[in-house]
Amino acid sequence: APLPKEVMIFAxxxxxxxxxxxxxxxxxxxxxxxxxxxxxxEVSSTSIGSL
Incomplete structure (x- = not known):
């Protein structure tokens, strides 16, 4: 599987x-x-929010 272009980390x-x-x-x-x-x-502003 391809790697994501961006990884967001919250800490x-x-x-x-x-x-x-x-x-x-x-x-x-x-x-x-x-x-x-x-x-x-962040999730709602990205394409992952539409999953």
Missing amino acids: VGTQEVAQVTEEMTGKVSEAMPKVVSLVLE
């Missing part, structure tokens, strides 16, 4: 990297609505 930085848990920190949790909004905006 949220964290202050604590030594401890891994299943729960998000407060700051990461606060950032999630914005990240979700950005992802949805």
